[in-house]
Amino acid sequence: MDVLPEYAPPYIEVQTEALGLSAAEVEELISLNLEELLNGTPWLQSIHSTSVPGLSQLVLYFKPGTDVIRARQLVAERLGLAYALPNVSQPPVILQPKSATSRVMMVSLSSRTVSPIKMSVLARWNIRPALLSVPGVANVAVWGMRDQQLQVLVDPKRLKAHNVTLDQVVATTGNALWVSPLSFLNASTPGSGGWVDTPQQRLEVRHVLPISSPKELSQVIVEGTKHSAPLRLGDVASVVESHQPLIGDAILDRDPGLLIVIDKFPGANSLDVTRGVEAKLDALRPGLSGIQIDTTVFRPASFIEMAMGNLAAAWIIGFVLLLLVLGAFFLGWRTTLVSLVAIALSLVAAGLVLYLRGSTINTMVLAGLTIALAAIIDDAIVGVENVMRRLRQHRTEGSNRPVSSVILGATLEVRGPMVYATLVILLTVVPLFFLEGVLGSFFKPLALSYALALLASMVVALTLTPALCLILLSRAPLDRRESPLTQWLRRGYDRLLSRIIRSPRPAIATLCVVVLLGLVVAPTLGESLFPTFHERNLLVR
Numbered sequence: 001m002d003v004l005p006e007y008a009p010p011y012i013e014v015q016t017e018a019l020g021l022s023a024a025e026v027e028e029l030i031s032l033n034l035e036e037l038l039n040g041t042p043w044l045q046s047i048h049s050t051s052v053p054g055l056s057q058l059v060l061y062f063k064p065g066t067d068v069i070r071a072r073q074l075v076a077e078r079l080g081l082a083y084a085l086p087n088v089s090q091p092p093v094i095l096q097p098k099s100a101t102s103r104v105m106m107v108s109l110s111s112r113t114v115s116p117i118k119m120s121v122l123a124r125w126n127i128r129p130a131l132l133s134v135p136g137v138a139n140v141a142v143w144g145m146r147d148q149q150l151q152v153l154v155d156p157k158r159l160k161a162h163n164v165t166l167d168q169v170v171a172t173t174g175n176a177l178w179v180s181p182l183s184f185l186n187a188s189t190p191g192s193g194g195w196v197d198t199p200q201q202r203l204e205v206r207h208v209l210p211i212s213s214p215k216e217l218s219q220v221i222v223e224g225t226k227h228s229a230p231l232r233l234g235d236v237a238s239v240v241e242s243h244q245p246l247i248g249d250a251i252l253d254r255d256p257g258l259l260i261v262i263d264k265f266p267g268a269n270s271l272d273v274t275r276g277v278e279a280k281l282d283a284l285r286p287g288l289s290g291i292q293i294d295t296t297v298f299r300p301a302s303f304i305e306m307a308m309g310n311l312a313a314a315w316i317i318g319f320v321l322l323l324l325v326l327g328a329f330f331l332g333w334r335t336t337l338v339s340l341v342a343i344a345l346s347l348v349a350a351g352l353v354l355y356l357r358g359s360t361i362n363t364m365v366l367a368g369l370t371i372a373l374a375a376i377i378d379d380a381i382v383g384v385e386n387v388m389r390r391l392r393q394h395r396t397e398g399s400n401r402p403v404s405s406v407i408l409g410a411t412l413e414v415r416g417p418m419v420y421a422t423l424v425i426l427l428t429v430v431p432l433f434f435l436e437g438v439l440g441s442f443f444k445p446l447a448l449s450y451a452l453a454l455l456a457s458m459v460v461a462l463t464l465t466p467a468l469c470l471i472l473l474s475r476a477p478l479d480r481r482e483s484p485l486t487q488w489l490r491r492g493y494d495r496l497l498s499r500i501i502r503s504p505r506p507a508i509a510t511l512c513v514v515v516l517l518g519l520v521v522a523p524t525l526g527e528s529l530f531p532t533f534h535e536r537n538l539l540v541r
Contacts, residue, residue, distance in 0.1 A: 001304055001361045002270045007441035008100035009045070010066045012075050014038075016056040018089035027051035029086050034058055037081060041074050053247060056089075064436070068097050096138040097266055100441075104137075104264040104273050106298035107281065108250075110257040113290040117243055120146040122288060123258055130284055131260070134276040136268035143259040144250030146243035150177075150217050153238040164236050168224050172233060176211060176220045214239040252294075259297070267360060274301035311366065322377070331483040334472040335384050342380035342457075342465050347373075349456035354449060364442055368449030375425065376457040379418060383465045386410045391473060403474040411466045422458045426451055 016030050031049045034056065038047065043066045050057040062071050072094060079092045109119055109127075123142050131140045152173050154166060196203045211217050218234030225231045233239055250259035264273045278295055285293065296302070322343075326336040347369060354365065390410035394401060432447035434440075500507045 001308075002099075002101065003300055003303060003363060004101055005360060005362050005364055005441060005445045006100045006266055007438050009064055009437075010062040010068050010071065012060045012062070012068070012072055012097075013095040014058040014060070014075065014079070014092050015095060016085070016089055016092045017054065018056065018086070019054045020088060021054060021086075023051050023053050026054070026056050030056040030089055031058065033085060034079075034092065038075060038078055041071070041078060043071060072097075096263075098138045098263045099266045099268065101270075101300070102263050103261060103298065104268075104270050104300060105262040105277055105295070107260040107262070107277070108252045108257055108294045108297045109260065109291055110252050110255065110294070111291045116144070116256055116258070117146045117148050117241070119258055119291060120144075120243070121148050122291070123260065126287065127260065127281075127284060130280050131262060131277055134273065134280055136264050136273035136276065137262055138265045138268075139263040141261045141263075143248070143261060144246075144257060146246070148241065149243055150211075150214055151240055151242045152217070152233060153240060155237060158236045162225075162231055162236050164222055164225060164231065168222055169233065169237060172220060172223045173217075175223065176217060176233075177209065214241050267358070271301050271304060274299065307363075326381070328485045329381075329483055330384075330388070332476070334476050335388055338465060338468045338472060339377075339380045339384050341468060342383070342460050343373075343376055345464060346376045346380070346453060346457040346460045349460065350449060350453040353452050353456070359445065359448075362445065364446040365449045368446040369453050371446075372450045372453035372457070375422075375454055379422075379457045379461040380465065382414055382418065383411065383461045384469065386414050387466065387469045388473065404470055407466050407469050407474075411462065415462055418458060418461060422454050425454060 014034065016034065018026055018030055021029065027049075031051045035047055035049055035058065038044070038058070038060060041060065043062045045061045045063055048059045048061070060071075060075065062068075076094060079094070085092075109123060111119055114122075120142070123145065124147075128140045128142060131137055152169060154169055159166065159169070195205055211220070218232060218239040220233050222231045222233060222236065250257055252259070262273075262277060264270065281293055281295065319340075323336065323340065326339050327333075330336050330339075350369060350372075351361075354361070359365065387407050387410040390406050390413075391403070394403070394406045399406075429447045429450060432440075432443045435443055
């Protein structure tokens with residue numbers, strides 16, 4: 001289930017991070033080079049690039065029907081030639097394929113007791129890996145992330161006072177936090193690195209970093225100084241625990257926090273992904289004491305659940321009304337049951353075909369099934385009514401003809417008109433299958449579900465309906481008279497039709513007046529042909 005069908009064409013997104021470069025530098029040094037490198041990729045239609053401070057984003061759109069996996073392989077091969085990029089940038093990264101609607105959920109993390117840096121560490125090493133393991137999740141981005149860093153804030157005046165250069169501070173800090181293999185000499189294996197060999201065993205040597213806090217780093221002696229007393233980093237600079245400079249932030253209720261943005265794979269069930277993410281967060285809550293987790297910031301699954309609830313209520317009401325109408329026309333539970341079973345089975349058959357094709361149940365698919373409901377009801381009622389009329393006629397005349405033959409003949413009477421009518425209706429939706437672009441992506445699921453429902457209804461009316469009539473109506477006591485409602489409607493229709501035939505001018509004039517009034521009133525209605533989505537979430541980009 002999803003709100004909308006997959007309307008985006010096949011695309012691949014490539015991002016290249018280059019912290020410190022301006023937008024113009026990113027455009028000139030990275031984006032243009034990657035565009036030139038990727039231009040000419042097979043099945044490529046267009047390239048859209050965006051350059052912002054510190055980040056280059058390229059979106060490659062491919063021809064409809066292109067296998068995204070093959071396209072990703074071709075793009076990855078070309079990106080292996082991106083040797084001309086500046087050293088300040090990271091290697092280009094191909095993002096995971098994402099759904100057209102992309103974001104399936106947003107989760108906020110806030111706390112009054114846990115610092116944003118500690119919260120970022122938990123999000124980076126605990127929450128994000130856990131959410132990536134949920135089936136259907138393509139990517140998890142953390143907005144407002146503050147990387148935990150030990151920062152040496154240099155004061156030029158203090159450097160000058162102690163005759164220390166900036167290069168010495170940089171070298172001292174780097175060497176203090178450097179992790180490298182060690183070389184040891186012994187009699188048996190001179191020059192071996194990373195272990196010590198003894199006559200009986202080999203001992204691994206591991207360098208355990210002794211510095212984990214600003215206080216410990218501030219005690220490191222500055223390299224290359226010639227003072228009588230040791231000169232430490234804390235003497236020439238301020239050593240603090242902080243985070244990287246932020247180019248954006250996540251603000252929750254006026255306070256800084258973290259916003260976890262979750263994207264899903266194409267075709268993934270939004271409800272399953274959302275429930276999987278919520279279950280994983282519930283399992284993590286005991287280890288995230290002091291952190292408030294809000295999963296309702298952006299949750300499209302809420303709209304799907306609300307829409308399905310409304311749709312279920314509408315279908316129940318419609319079922320009850322249909323039951324009353326059929327009962328009033330047929331005056332018998334058997335004929336009413338046959339019609340209801342035929343209507344329900346037609347919808348189920350169409351849904352089964354969609355399921356076997358791997359289609360997504362979304363707004364447009366449900367719209368197609370709903371539009372087809374009128375024709376489905378008509379097919380069911382026409383077949384049952386004709387069988388019941390022929391059976392009533394058969395009993396009135398006292399014929400010796402077998403009941404099965406009567407039902408078969410009644411079904412064959414309506415078979416031709418029913419088949420031709422169905423084909424005529426299907427021809428009207430054929431052009432929708434040839435629409436291209438976003439419009440075609442939206443209307444093709446509607447046309448497909450509509451066509452499948454009509455075909456299923458025709459097959460059910462020609463196969464299941466006669467069989468049910470043979471089982472339920474062959475020995476049933478049928479009233480030889482029509483229902484009072486049918487008789488009343490028929491008498492009124494006959495009188496009105498005969499009057500119109502005798503003097504058609506008043507009827508034509510009335511029709512013209514009604515059409516003109518409709519044309520005048522139509523612009524003031526303010527209604528659309530499409531339903532209004534009562535979506536309570538707002539996504540601002």
